[in-house]
Amino acid sequence: MCDLAAALEIVGPRWALLIVERLLDGPQRYGDLQRELGAPTNMLATRLKELEAAGVLRRLPLKHNTRAYALTDRGLDLANAIAELGRWGSGLSDTD
Amino acid sequence: MCDLAAALEIVGPRWALLIVERLLDGPQRYGDLQRELGAPTNMLATRLKELEAAGVLRRLPLKHNTRAYALTDRGLDLANAIAELGRWGSGLSDTD
DNA sequence: CTGCATCCGGAATGATACTG
């Protein structure tokens, strides 16, 4: 299996890369991600668990009943790939 | 909608990025892609149509009953993003 | 013989309501 397929095993499922992109801004809470992404709550919970298991992000327990999700080094490493993909996406309306 | 989401609308579905990666080697025929990717034939046909509609690749009619699929400029533009994602995927076994 | 559509079972996804 090539490296790209291995990467897609983790960030391929829907919402995964969007979650990481939001987290590049800094740690965010569950409700913040849900609102900004517009993702279904069950999918958000599922992806967060997968990404945590993959070592892309980790949960930071806060006071009371709140936690925050923050990228690990492995997650921050995705910044370049996300930037390139975003740059490509921004040029989709050009020269159409 | 952010640029990343727009990009994922096209290359998000399964096999899409894998197809483009194989095509970076040069134009390939349907059977070649099917064998090297191990993708189901129906999915391959579906993704190829979507990617063609998105202007990522185009069909080159060959002699007889064969066609080849080749990347357009827009498809070649994905090389950087694929390279970054592949690089990230290759580091997944490190420091595990 | 290559390219692709169709059929069907199963997995992934999405909307909503509910619990701690």
Next chain:
DNA sequence: CAGTATCATTCCGGATGCAG
């Protein structure tokens, strides 16, 4: 606020069949 349970819908995967 954070996450789970449930159910409808769509997507995916494998086999098969048909057309050029």
